Amino acid sequence: MKLEIGKFFVKKITFGPKTEYADGVLSIDKDAALAKVMEDEHITAAELHIVNPGDLVRLVPVKDAYEMRCRVAGAKGIYPGVTSPLESAAHGRIHALKDASLLVVGKHWGSFQDGILDMGGPFQRNTIYGAMRNLVLIADTDEEFERHEQQKTNHALRWAGFRLSEYIGECLRDLKPEELESWELDALNRRSADVQKLPSVVYVLQPQTQMEVPGFNTLVYGWNANHMLPTYMHPNEILGGAVVSGSFMPCSSKISTFEHCNNPTIKSLLKAHGKTLNFLGVIMSNLNVVMEQKVRMAVMVAQMASSLGADGAIVAEEGYGNPDVDYIQVLVELEKVGVKTVGISNECTGRDGKSQPLVALDAAATALISTGNVSQMYTLQPMPLVLGELEALARDGLSGGWEGCVKADGSAVLENNAMFCSDHPSGFSVKRCFDF
Amino acid sequence: MKKAILYLNQFFGQIGGEDKADFEPTLEDKPVGSAGIFNGIAKNVKIEQTLICGDNFMASHTDEAIAQCLKLLEGRKFDIFIAGPAFNAGRYGNACGQICKAVQEKFKVPAITSMNEENPGVEMFKREIYIFQGGNRATAIKQDMAAMAAFADKIASGAPLLPAAMEGYFPRGIRHEVFLEDLGMEPVMACDRAVEMLLLKLKGDGYLTELPIPKQDLVPIAPAVQDIRKIKIALVTSGGIVPKDNPDRIESASATKWGKYSIAGLDKLTAPEFKTIHAGYDPEQADKNPNVVEPLDAIRALQKEGRLGEVDDYFYTTVGTGTTQGEAARMGREIAAELKDRGVEAVILTAT
Numbered sequence: 001m002k003l004e005i006g007k008f009f010v011k012k013i014t015f016g017p018k019t020e021y022a023d024g025v026l027s028i029d030k031d032a033a034l035a036k037v038m039e040d041e042h043i044t045a046a047e048l049h050i051v052n053p054g055d056l057v058r059l060v061p062v063k064d065a066y067e068m069r070c071r072v073a074g075a076k077g078i079y080p081g082v083t084s085p086l087e088s089a090a091h092g093r094i095h096a097l098k099d100a101s102l103l104v105v106g107k108h109w110g111s112f113q114d115g116i117l118d119m120g121g122p123f124q125r126n127t128i129y130g131a132m133r134n135l136v137l138i139a140d141t142d143e144e145f146e147r148h149e150q151q152k153t154n155h156a157l158r159w160a161g162f163r164l165s166e167y168i169g170e171c172l173r174d175l176k177p178e179e180l181e182s183w184e185l186d187a188l189n190r191r192s193a194d195v196q197k198l199p200s201v202v203y204v205l206q207p208q209t210q211m212e213v214p215g216f217n218t219l220v221y222g223w224n225a226n227h228m229l230p231t232y233m234h235p236n237e238i239l240g241g242a243v244v245s246g247s248f249m250p251c252s253s254k255i256s257t258f259e260h261c262n263n264p265t266i267k268s269l270l271k272a273h274g275k276t277l278n279f280l281g282v283i284m285s286n287l288n289v290v291m292e293q294k295v296r297m298a299v300m301v302a303q304m305a306s307s308l309g310a311d312g313a314i315v316a317e318e319g320y321g322n323p324d325v326d327y328i329q330v331l332v333e334l335e336k337v338g339v340k341t342v343g344i345s346n347e348c349t350g351r352d353g354k355s356q357p358l359v360a361l362d363a364a365a366t367a368l369i370s371t372g373n374v375s376q377m378y379t380l381q382p383m384p385l386v387l388g389e390l391e392a393l394a395r396d397g398l399s400g401g402w403e404g405c406v407k408a409d410g411s412a413v414l415e416n417n418a419m420f421c422s423d424h425p426s427g428f429s430v431k432r433c434f435d436f
Numbered sequence: 437m438k439k440a441i442l443y444l445n446q447f448f449g450q451i452g453g454e455d456k457a458d459f460e461p462t463l464e465d466k467p468v469g470s471a472g473i474f475n476g477i478a479k480n481v482k483i484e485q486t487l488i489c490g491d492n493f494m495a496s497h498t499d500e501a502i503a504q505c506l507k508l509l510e511g512r513k514f515d516i517f518i519a520g521p522a523f524n525a526g527r528y529g530n531a532c533g534q535i536c537k538a539v540q541e542k543f544k545v546p547a548i549t550s551m552n553e554e555n556p557g558v559e560m561f562k563r564e565i566y567i568f569q570g571g572n573r574a575t576a577i578k579q580d581m582a583a584m585a586a587f588a589d590k591i592a593s594g595a596p597l598l599p600a601a602m603e604g605y606f607p608r609g610i611r612h613e614v615f616l617e618d619l620g621m622e623p624v625m626a627c628d629r630a631v632e633m634l635l636l637k638l639k640g641d642g643y644l645t646e647l648p649i650p651k652q653d654l655v656p657i658a659p660a661v662q663d664i665r666k667i668k669i670a671l672v673t674s675g676g677i678v679p680k681d682n683p684d685r686i687e688s689a690s691a692t693k694w695g696k697y698s699i700a701g702l703d704k705l706t707a708p709e710f711k712t713i714h715a716g717y718d719p720e721q722a723d724k725n726p727n728v729v730e731p732l733d734a735i736r737a738l739q740k741e742g743r744l745g746e747v748d749d750y751f752y753t754t755v756g757t758g759t760t761q762g763e764a765a766r767m768g769r770e771i772a773a774e775l776k777d778r779g780v781e782a783v784i785l786t787a788t
């Protein structure tokens with residue numbers, strides 16, 4: 001299975017008469033793009049903005065981030081089972097805009113999983129999106145049933161993101177990529193002796209799936225991954241758009257749809273394949289609610305890794321708190337069957353830094369990568385421009401915000417928890433916790 | 437220029453040897469002994485006074501010694517408190533830890549000391565104060581003092597402080613996030629750190645976890661009681677049940693105190709005479725009926741049926757929420773000693 005990703009490096013985004021890409025310039029027909037957004041009658045207001053690295057702009061409440069891309073070969077669309085026909089995402093060719101993303105932001109209303117993102121100033125570096133040129137959709141919906149709920153499915157806005165990212169990406173269809181990356185793995189039993197003698201490694205991904213009510217969880221080919229047992233996937237499926245982000249994870253721990261499609265841990269393993277390791281593939285797991293489900297999932301992951309012949313596993317958890325139990329359980333079960341593990345997660349050490357970093361601990365977890373501290377306190381100075389509504393951070397129950405945390409002058413105190421995707425458990429994080 | 441006060445024992449304070457170990461606290465209005473090393477290095481802070489106390493006096497009259505020391509410091513203007521270095525000297529390490537903790541609490545200034553990792557004072561005080569990793573013997577005095585001086589100088593200058601391992605002090609059980617680039621480290625992404633760590637782990641050599649799992653202090657389960665009718669048992673709880681006025685002022689969270697209250701002649705714990713002060717669970721049920729946490733009613737029933745023997749006249753209680761492992765272990769030891777004194781052979785320990 002071969003997946004090619006043709007890259008187009010965006011140096012400028014502008015609005016123009018036609019949606020097109022040439023020589024690093026992405027031009028967007030605003031009316032046509034907004035028409036794509038308004039296809040959903042539940043969207044009641046929509047506007048588009050362009051933000052660049054260093055702009056003194058604050059975005060909040062950010063719902064999700066998307067790569068603007070199109071499929072030129074293989075499946076018929078970029079989110080199979082979600083907004084595209086259900087076909088394998090593992091092969092074919094995708095054309096994608098690089099160094100750019102689409103960010104979807106609520107015009108007024110935020111929810112538990114939404115975040116705040118600064119394009120300039122001291123917190124620009126807290127997410128990868130601060131270093132990108134971003135198209136920003138600010139929109140409102142008529143989803144009255146969840147208007148004042150802390151937990152929102154954000155369905156209309158998230159699906160608008162899917163449609164819009166594909167609409168923009170379509171302008172790349174007939175163009176020649178500036179760079180082409182190609183990912184291909186031989187079937188497990190057809191790998192050369194040279195590859196087979198390298199240490200065999202699986203990647204175990206635990207996306208957030210802990211909502212029992214439909215509409216919130218990570219989707220795998222459009223399927224609610226709460227209703228899933230661990231399954232074996234080709235890394236190309238994830239890079240190819242088989243997994244889209246949900247609407248439940250406190251924001252610093254979130255893996256955005258953009259990050260699923262660009263999962264850097266998968267890419268690092270693919271790059272190392274055949275050189276320093278034999279990448280066996282992905283065990284797509286999940287995060288569960290009750291202990292029995294957690295243990296069942298962990299036992300099944302361990303069996304799968306063991307039967308695939310894994311010597312080692314990298315396990316990544318999208319979340320903190322309760323799902324730490326699933327995370328540690330998987331590490332323990334893998335070690336039990338002789339698969340050596342490295343975990344990737346953030347920590348929650350409390351505002352004073354003195355709390356136990358993970359809810360569950362086990363001496364078997366001897367190799368852990370730390371990607372940040374959920375409860376680190378930060379003070380944001382006022383920004384000249386806020387897109388969306390800053391008050392959402394204080395009013396709407398965003399994780400990491402609270403009543404009164406936004407001041408009249410536009411400054412705010414918050415926990416890192418509210419910073420959009422800032423702990424990047426997908427693997428992008430360039431921070432970690434240290435002992436003091 | 438900021439001001440520091442240095443604490444030394446009788447020996448390093450140039451009072452005398454072991455024969456002067458009962459020496460009571462005194463404050464010299466000048467830098468004494470190794471203060472000179474400190475003052476030669478620090479540019480932004482200077483030791484101007486030296487507090488000296490005999491190790492024995494501090495060890496055997498701790499409360500009095502601390503009180504005297506704090507009194508001597510009252511009204512003095514200082515920004516940083518330094519003690520030692522104490523090397524691997526057990527009594528001196530304890531003294532440095534005790535005085536640093538007390539001064540830091542009372543005067544709200546950072547306190548810094550230095551000990552060898554083998555010094556019991558490290559385990560006792562590392563969570564409270566900065567303890568630098570020092571040498572084993574007094575021959576290390578120059579380098580140990582220099583390390584403290586450099587760190588005190590940094591605090592005085594207001595420069596950002598680095599993680600414990602980079603500064604050289606024992607981790608205090610505090611973890612914060614830091615961008616790698618801010619520490620002058622290569623900003624390697626988590627995914628690449630993970631792949632590298634896994635390859636090292638598979639080879640079996642030198643990788644360093646970024647999140648060390650604290651050593652778990654597992655207590656072996658005691659052998660089963662042969663006949664519970666023939667021994668004396670006691671009730672112990674971390675559920676925060678106390679008499680209604682909470683006479684010992686046990687904290688509702690992060691407890692450092694425990695209490696012991698009579699149940700002699702009681703058939704059960706009645707509300708509102710007893711209640712919970714535990715902040716970690718919904719108190720409604722326990723306040724209505726404290727026996728749901730400390731089950732005296734069930735114990736008395738079993739006694740009446742002849743299925744239980746003697747029950748201690750006191751129950752023992754504290755609060756488990758947010759309580760550090762260190763404090764919990766200390767309180768556990770203290771309660772256990774008391775129980776043994778009273779001839780108790782088994783306890784029913786109720787958590788929440």
